[in-house]
Amino acid sequence: MSNAFGIIFANIHDEALPQLTRNRTLGAVPLGGRYRLIDFILSDMVNSGITSVGVIARNNYHSLVNHLGSGKEWDLSRKFGGLTVFPPYSTAGAGLYHGRLEAMKNIMSYIVRAREEYAVLADSNVILNIDLEKVVAQHEESNADVTCVYQTLELNERNPRDRVLYDTDANGRIRAVRADPRTAEGTCCNSLGIWVLKKDLLIRILDDAQTSGAKSFERDVLGRHCDDWRILGYEFEGYAAQIRSVQGYYKAGTDLLDSNVRAELFPRQRPIYTRVHDEAPACYAEGAKVTGSLVANGCRIEGTVENSILGRGVYVAKGAVVRNSLLMQGVAISEGASVDCAIIDKNAYVAPGRNLSGAPTYPIVIEKGSRV
Amino acid sequence: MIQKKKCIAMLLAGGQGSRLKVLTKNVAKPAVPFGAKFRIIDFPLSNCINSDITVVGVLTQYQPLVLNRYIRTGLPWDLDRLYGGVYVLPPYQQNSGADWYKGTANAIYQNFAFIEQYDPEHVLILSGDHIYTMDYSKMLEAHETSGADATVAVIDVPMEEASRFGILATDDEGRITEFQEKPKVPKSNQASMGIYIFKWSKLKEYLTRDEADPTSSNDFGKNIIPTMLNDGQRLFAYSFHGYWKDVGTIDSLWEANMDLIFHPDELKIDNPDWKIYARNPVCPPHYTGPNASIVNSIVSEGGTVCGKVQDSVIFFKVDLKENSEIYSSVVMQHAVVEPGAKVYNAIIGDGAVIKRGAVVGAPTEEGKAPVITVVGPNSVVNENEIVPAGEIIDREDAEKEGAHNV
Numbered sequence: 133m134s135n136a137f138g139i140i141f142a143n144i145h146d147e148a149l150p151q152l153t154r155n156r157t158l159g160a161v162p163l164g165g166r167y168r169l170i171d172f173i174l175s176d177m178v179n180s181g182i183t184s185v186g187v188i189a190r191n192n193y194h195s196l197v198n199h200l201g202s203g204k205e206w207d208l209s210r211k212f213g214g215l216t217v218f219p220p221y222s223t224a225g226a227g228l229y230h231g232r233l234e235a236m237k238n239i240m241s242y243i244v245r246a247r248e249e250y251a252v253l254a255d256s257n258v259i260l261n262i263d264l265e266k267v268v269a270q271h272e273e274s275n276a277d278v279t280c281v282y283q284t285l286e287l288n289e290r291n292p293r294d295r296v297l298y299d300t301d302a303n304g305r306i307r308a309v310r311a312d313p314r315t316a317e318g319t320c321c322n323s324l325g326i327w328v329l330k331k332d333l334l335i336r337i338l339d340d341a342q343t344s345g346a347k348s349f350e351r352d353v354l355g356r357h358c359d360d361w362r363i364l365g366y367e368f369e370g371y372a373a374q375i376r377s378v379q380g381y382y383k384a385g386t387d388l389l390d391s392n393v394r395a396e397l398f399p400r401q402r403p404i405y406t407r408v409h410d411e412a413p414a415c416y417a418e419g420a421k422v423t424g425s426l427v428a429n430g431c432r433i434e435g436t437v438e439n440s441i442l443g444r445g446v447y448v449a450k451g452a453v454v455r456n457s458l459l460m461q462g463v464a465i466s467e468g469a470s471v472d473c474a475i476i477d478k479n480a481y482v483a484p485g486r487n488l489s490g491a492p493t494y495p496i497v498i499e500k501g502s503r504v
Numbered sequence: 505m506i507q508k509k510k511c512i513a514m515l516l517a518g519g520q521g522s523r524l525k526v527l528t529k530n531v532a533k534p535a536v537p538f539g540a541k542f543r544i545i546d547f548p549l550s551n552c553i554n555s556d557i558t559v560v561g562v563l564t565q566y567q568p569l570v571l572n573r574y575i576r577t578g579l580p581w582d583l584d585r586l587y588g589g590v591y592v593l594p595p596y597q598q599n600s601g602a603d604w605y606k607g608t609a610n611a612i613y614q615n616f617a618f619i620e621q622y623d624p625e626h627v628l629i630l631s632g633d634h635i636y637t638m639d640y641s642k643m644l645e646a647h648e649t650s651g652a653d654a655t656v657a658v659i660d661v662p663m664e665e666a667s668r669f670g671i672l673a674t675d676d677e678g679r680i681t682e683f684q685e686k687p688k689v690p691k692s693n694q695a696s697m698g699i700y701i702f703k704w705s706k707l708k709e710y711l712t713r714d715e716a717d718p719t720s721s722n723d724f725g726k727n728i729i730p731t732m733l734n735d736g737q738r739l740f741a742y743s744f745h746g747y748w749k750d751v752g753t754i755d756s757l758w759e760a761n762m763d764l765i766f767h768p769d770e771l772k773i774d775n776p777d778w779k780i781y782a783r784n785p786v787c788p789p790h791y792t793g794p795n796a797s798i799v800n801s802i803v804s805e806g807g808t809v810c811g812k813v814q815d816s817v818i819f820f821k822v823d824l825k826e827n828s829e830i831y832s833s834v835v836m837q838h839a840v841v842e843p844g845a846k847v848y849n850a851i852i853g854d855g856a857v858i859k860r861g862a863v864v865g866a867p868t869e870e871g872k873a874p875v876i877t878v879v880g881p882n883s884v885v886n887e888n889e890i891v892p893a894g895e896i897i898d899r900e901d902a903e904k905e906g907a908h909n910v
Contacts, residue, residue: 165789398788408784412774413540413804428789
């Protein structure tokens with residue numbers, strides 16, 4: 133068992149996917165046919181021996197709570213610790229929180245009561261399979277105050293939205309934090325939104341934030357203490373996708389069609405857990421043509437599907453063609469309809485003969501339950 | 505605290521099912537995989553929860569490990585309850601002595617104490633040998649309305665097959681007048697489904713008497729039902745209409761799997777109002793390769809299909825490589841079919857490996873019944889080996905013996 137407890141921010145990046153987060157938190161956005169975004173970081177914590185996890189939600193948390201339930205499916209239904217979901221509540225006088233510091237301030241008593249020495253903080257917009265035990269071990273060995281997980285990227289972006297970059301020195305120590313930088317060019321240490329620190333330090337940070345008016349954990353806390361604290365980077369070298377836009381979501385979805393990515397994300401020893409739905413096996417009718425796709429249980433396919441991901445219970449009628457698309461649970465594509473480069477949210481319906489077509493760089497998004 | 509239950513179920517899951525040969529070498533029959541993601545026992549267990557029966561005793565004896573690990577707390581069937589739920593009941597040592605379950609009736613007799621905890625009015629006796637969906641609450645209703653001491657579920661079978669079953673004759677009101685176990689000359693085509701509801705007070709009495717009779721084989725069909733009938737007790741038949749299949753043989757197991765593809769409306773495994781629950785493996789959706797071709801088949805999650813699949817049932821975490829070909833077959837979990845291998849009319853057990861270029865079984869010959877070939881769990885068919893139709897291969901690697909492929 134790990135000497136760390138986890139805190140997951142389920143909402144922090146909601147604005148990245150406005151169409152998909154209208155009725156749910158970012159953490160509850162479906163991905164990969166049967167998962168929700170939060171499944172990845174939550175399973176990573178569990179697979180790393182973290183058995184006490186608090187999930188902070190803000191608004192639209194119904195589908196998140198519904199998904200997580202008692203935490204049993206992540207083996208987090210525990211006598212001690214386990215999963216605790218914090219719906220939006222605020223202490224007297226405070227409104228809905230903004231940013232991670234306020235969010236954590238609201239659950240101070242949970243943090244104070246935690247038995248573990250370390251805290252692992254994580255956003256829910258990152259898709260990766262990381263051994264957090266190694267991050268905590270490095271944190272302990274290096275005597276760091278805060279350890280920040282990052283990935284090295286070659287970037288060439290103007291005004292990269294919602295990105296945080298770390299400037300590290302030769303010893304891996306973070307010397308500057310650039311939040312929402314004007315440009316991101318060359319080899320960059322891109323924050324993955326996962327941090328390890330001592331519980332005591334976290335409590336101090338939260339107390340200080342109230343007096344200093346700090347709002348942002350990365351900019352106002354990490355950024356201001358680069359010199360007086362030992363803030364170290366931990367480079368994650370495996371596959372990681374961070375959802376910061378619709379395009380990024382589409383790319384992360386289609387990345388799963390690559391067997392190397394799947395092998396990294398879903399190794400047998402470190403599975404990604406999710407809520408089960410007791411669907412029947414997928415049914416391929418006479419005349420079905422399905423290639424290069426991921427197909428979840430409960431689907432019925434009579435038409436053609438290429439390079440796509442079909443969530444649970446998707447129906448593709450005779451003569452329908454689905455290409456390069458991400459179809460969520462319960463979507464129905466009618467006879468003769470064709471769909472290309474689309475993200476189709478839960479229970480949407482595409483009428484016979486309709487033709488929807490986007491581009492990989494600009495996929496069409498069809499909202500939950502809509503009829504096209 | 506004891507919570508009184510009107511009716512509890514006792515599920516007989518101790519049989520070896522030796523006619524399933526290598527498929528039941530290491531697991532009890534109810535644990536045999538079925539229908540791409542289920543095991544046989546999922547059907548009676550799901551029927552119970554869907555019929556609002558929330559106490560189920562599962563009587564195990566033969567190779568109980570896999571079944572035990574599968575059922576555990578009963579959570580997947582919503583049978584993990586504060587009061588009641590599912591219990592696995594192996595034989596145990598009692599003050600009066602210790603014995604294996606000698607027969608179906610004796611198995612219940614040995615678990616008197618379990619049943620008494622719930623002080624039930626009625627006890628539903630089930631077996632783990634059949635694939636069907638049935639609302640037991642309707643049968644219970646009929647049982648209560650008729651005031652029967654015992655109600656036996658019956659199904660019409662073709663007259664020419666009737667001599668394989670326990671056959672009942674009834675009067676106009678459905679009261680059983682005669683019961684013949686596997687009669688040479690059947691009087692009707694109403695076959696017992698091996699599903700009984702007894703008044704617990706009556707069953708207690710007859711089980712106790714049966715136990716005292718040293719000549720009895722302690723069996724419901726052979727002893728309890730005929731004795732009650734002879735004594736003039738009120739026994740009624742409850743007619744069931746729907747899909748019901750004994751999957752006790754290789755052929756019938758294969759056929760029942762094929763029924764899911766060719767007759768999906770008979771046994772609806774995708775009925776949202778009568779879900780069949782199973783312990784779900786943790787895995788991503790299955791992947792169909794760029795050159796895959798899958799038609800008229802059902803495929804479960806976690807596997808990879810890169811070859812050709814036709815008229816087949818593919819379980820979870822199966823790996824069908826490029827240029828493999830599967831026709832009219834059942835491929836169970838974790839099996840691997842390597843490039844160029846062909847499989848016809850076969851059941852491939854869990855964890856089995858069909859190496860490159862091998863051919864298992866043969867296509868159905870024109871005008872003849874299909875001949876089913878079986879590759880046992882964790883067995884390996886060698887490169888380019890030809891396994892003739894009808895063969896049953898048991899080459900389980902000693903190291904993997906009884907490995908539980910979940």
